[in-house]
Amino acid sequence: MEDVDRISDLPDSILTHILLFLSTKEAVGTSILSSRWKYIFTLVPNLHFDLVDDLCHKNLESCILHIKSFISFVDKPLSLHETSLDRFHLKCREMVHGRRVYSWISTAIRCGVKHLDISISPD
Known part of the structure; x- marks a missing residue:
């Protein structure tokens, strides 16, 4: 068969x-x-990004690698997104640079996002 x-x-x-x-x-x-x-x-139409920060409590090096990986992971789907967004959820730490977060939010808005959920926690 x-x-x-x-x-x-x-x-x-x-x-x-x-x-x-x-x-x-x-x-x-x-x-x-x-x-x-x-x-x-x-x-x-729904993108949900949540930076899991348990690795950031171990050592700075693993934290930086984890955050870089998270940034790349958010960048790819957003840069390629072809349709309007119903929901965009972003939960991250302050260690993600504000300009990057602003860029993500701007992209979501350009995609016509209807529900925007942003949570930025301190380091």
Whole structure:
């Protein structure tokens, strides 16, 4: 019996609906499945970014790496986003530079975000 990828044959609207049930991180992760999935995550209307800061209590070096990784993770989906945003949730630490946060918020606004949830906690 031949393996057939029936899910990838679905229209973008259905694939996007499926991705709505995943976290933003998981939805972006689907981009590695195949060329068909590479940019489907850019159609998801809800983006949720939450910097988990438990690594920042261990040492400064791991904290800086964790924050750099978080910044790259937020930059990619926002820079590629193709549709209007219903929700944009951002929770991060003050260690993320204010200009970067301002840029993310500006991008979300340009994408017509309807619900904006921003939480910036002290270091």
